[in-house]
Each structure stands twice: as C-alpha cells, then as structure tokens.
Amino acid sequence: AQDSLVASVTHELRTPLNGMVGLADALLQDAKCSSAVKKNLKIIRNSGQRLNLLVNDILDAASSKRNTLVVKRQEVDAE
Numbered sequence: 001a002q003d004s005l006v007a008s009v010t011h012e013l014r015t016p017l018n019g020m021v022g023l024a025d026a027l028l029q030d031a032k033c034s035s036a037v038k039k040n041l042k043i044i045r046n047s048g049q050r051l052n053l054l055v056n057d058i059l060d061a062a063s064s065k066r067n068t069l070v071v072k073r074q075e076v077d078a079e
Contacts (some may be wrong), residue, residue: 006062010055017055021048 024045028038063070 006058009058013055014052017048017052021045021052024048 002066021044024041027033028045033041
C-alpha cells in the first residue's frame, strides 16, 4: 500500500514539475523576454529541476527499503 502511495504521489508531483520546467525552458528561448523575466524563468526552471531531483531521491529511498534499488556506475566530471 505504501509503495503504491509513493508511486502515485511522485507521479502527481513529476507531471506538473516537468510541465513547469518545460514551459520555463520554452519561454527562455523567446528573445522578447526582458532580462528580469528571464531571471525569474531561470529561478522557476532551476527550482523545478531541484524538486525533480528530490522526487527521484524519494523514489530511490522507497526502492532501497524494498531492496529493489538499481545502482548504475557512471563517470562524472568532478570539476
């Protein structure tokens, strides 16, 4: 029951977050936006991306409790 609740809640969070991030990205492409508007759009986009990472962390935590977490090795740039 808890697993389905976590999955449902994270889905309900991801859908509008992805919409917000996508819309902010699209509006940032508009050359007509003032610098103040672009600054606010970047804040919206970055905040949405951070919240998406938090949702992913919640899903990972739920997966680790069920012992279904898959760990991938990946090179990262440490700079």
